[in-house]
Amino acid sequence: MKMTDIDIKSLIKNRKKTDLQTMISMFLIKFFTYSIVAVLFLILGKIVYEGSAVINRQFLTSAPQNNMTEGGIGPAIFGTLVVVFLMILFAVPVGIFAAIYMSEYAKDNVFNRILRVTVNNLAGVPSIVFGLFGLGFFVLFIGRGYDSIFGAGLFLGKPAMLWASATLAILVLPTIIVSSIEALRAVPRNQRIASLGLGASKWQTIKNVVLPQARPGILTGVILSISRGAGETAPLLFLGCAFFLPQLPVGYLDLGLFSIPMINPAEQFMYLSYHIFILATQSTNPTITMPIQYGTTMVLISIVILLNLTAVIFRYKFRQTMNEIKRV
Amino acid sequence: MxxxxxxxxxxxxxxxxxxxxxxxxxxxxxxxxxxxxxxxxxxxxxxxxxxxxxxxxxVIAIKDFVYKTVFENGEEGKLYQWYPTSEQPRFSLIPLILGSLLISIPATLISTVFGISVGIYLSEIASIKTREFLKPIIEIFAGIPTVVLGFFMLVVVASIFQDIFNPVNRLNAFLASIGLSFIIIPIISSLTEDAFNAVPKEIRMASYALGASKFQTVFRVLIPTAMSGLSASIILGFGRAIGETMIVLMASGNAAELSFELFRSARTMTATIAAELGEVSQDSAHYFALFFIGLVLFVITFILNMVAELILNRMRNKINY
CATH class of the missing domain: 1.20.5 (Single alpha-helices involved in coiled-coils or other helix-helix interfaces)
Structure with missing residues (x-):
């Protein structure tokens, strides 16, 4: 009888101790988590508060004036849109096709394992290294090579939009591949089996059964890669980002009788993220340019957050549909 | 038929x-x-x-990437300096590697504490509703362009820091570490959450059924079980910290000094490439030296990634058994 008495007492003591431990540790974990959330909102709040004062239609469309102390960021927005568009053009087909191979065709062999390791490692390469590669390979090797072979003078052998977007395309390739694979794998296996059982070929199954269902998931990856590309700065530092361009990089394609305006991808460009970097570090008069800087930051942040939110919603809906399908 | x-x-x-x-x-x-x-x-x-x-x-001897021997007043001395553009260029990578470590190690430590906390909160404590609300917010945090964080550290946080810590240099290694941890916390937290979710439910149930408290379950059962996943996430976060450019370029002050002080300017390998490649003439020793730094960075991140992947693979195999 005495023994159990002691046991219960020590148990109660122990219980109190663990309760206290739990309380303190859970409080700390909660505190750390919510302080991160608070910091995020502080950063966003500060940028929105300062930025919204400058943003109007003129700011979004006009070019910088008076040594960047006045005017807007029109050319930077334009440059960002064009470079990201070209990037998507380069990266999305290769990324999605590679993902289809990896999830639908590949068996568990050496090639596929190397492929998986490659994609993972490509995602881990520092972005500045992509910049080195872009300058050394695209600009100096391919661009200069083209110029000297075809005697084009200095046409492609200089930092330009084309090379910037090609480099960004490599940078976002893993993002597209990984989320496309995830989307393709989410399509239930028995649907593939059913389609094959009905006599459809493998390609017909992929085209008519798998891809239509995986489409929202794949789109999520594309959206995420757009946001990643628009926010990236380091690789573009030496790939044709300009401090200031008075004119849009538009050339006229001469067709004899008439000429049509075309975006010239062999030109330099302005970029939103690079514009923020330049204004922050090389501004001639920081107090005057500060509002413009906050405005630019707010525009970039809004673009990136809107894209990310869209991706989050897309993925959420995609997962829900997939879960429903599985339940049926 | x-x-x-x-x-x-x-x-x-x-x-x-x-x-x-x-x-x-x-x-x-x-x-x-x-x-x-x-x-x-x-x-x-x-x-x-x-x-x-x-x-x-x-063009440059391997020894010169470590130190340069100089003769001064008849005495032989070793210079660990990165002065690629001076008349007698010095290409020692030691201050740059030191700078990279001085910034990324504190950043990784800070992010480990916060990142793992967020991961535990999301997978073990938060209700489903809170999780659905918090996860997108953390993801948005991960999506903030690094140049924006760099700008924020440079303009806003640097001034606050100056008042609180009174650092030697206004822009210093610690400021850059804080900036870096903003991007590493989401990486560590999401991988931590994955690692915790991969722990079978039965283990949790068994722990609670034996009368363990939440603290005991999380710290004595779940963390040891998910240890490989956690360490992989820390390694990946460290790799990201070493490779990050814009935040350190803007917030670290970029002085290549041989110092171990957190509140002094430091210069990382990435920032060196970013700051100098634009002005270097092609095919000069300096140009190749920058590519050499790029190679070093590539190899470091490659090794870290491979190690993390090996750990994760082992974890997956273990859980499948």
């Missing part, structure tokens, strides 16, 4: 199936080629860095 047999034997059916087979094969090769492109690109990056980086060894 006979009809079916006839159909299968008919030359039309045969030719069609041959045609579709050929088409199927072509389509398969098309996808294979596209994934081959990914491998080719990666190899190309490595080979190219190797080729340009190793050219540096033709």
């Amino acid at each position: 006979e009809r079916v047999n006839d159909l299968n034997k008919s030359p039309y059916a045969k030719s069609k199936s041959k045609k579709t087979l050929l088409k199927e094969r072509i389509i398969k090769y098309f996808f294979t080629i596209n994934s081959l492109v990914v491998i080719i690109i990666f190899t190309l990056i490595f080979v190219f860095l190797l080729q340009e980086g190793l050219k540096a060894l033709d």
